[in-house]
Amino acid sequence: MAGLLPVAVAAAVPEAExxxxxxxxxxxxxxxxxxxxxxxxxLCRQLEQRGLVKIVDAMEKPPGHMRQPYFGCIATELGKQALRIGRKARGAA
Known part of the structure; x- marks a missing residue:
């Protein structure tokens, strides 16, 4: 059963690649x-389409004359799960 992925993760991350x-x-x-x-x-936008991250408002608000972040981003539970699976797969390879 070690090679099987949870259905939600398998759908969002084909073959955990x-x-x-x-x-x-x-x-x-x-x-x-x-x-x-x-x-x-x-890359965040691509991962958002797969449900692995959520785009949010930027957390840091520098003064207007300074460089501004595009947005804030946080991994979803699905993304954290995919990260754990990806790490295990890389460690085994």
Whole structure:
């Protein structure tokens, strides 16, 4: 039974295949974080479509003349579960 994924995780993450960048982003936003870079923002949007993260308002509000975050992001329970499964799969490989 070790190779079987919960149905919700298997649907959102086919074969639990997450790239290194996706795993790193899930790890970084596990407890919530602001997204400052465009590549990370695009990746967050892709993971949001899969139900692995939730996009929220930015947590930090720097003064208007300073660089602004794109948005805040936090991993959903499904995302945290996929992160655990992805880590185990990478550790076994």
């Amino acid at each position: 997450l790239s290194e960048a996706e795993l790193q982003l899930l790890k970084d936003v596990r407890n919530g974080a602001d997204v400052w870079g465009r590549p990370d923002a695009r």
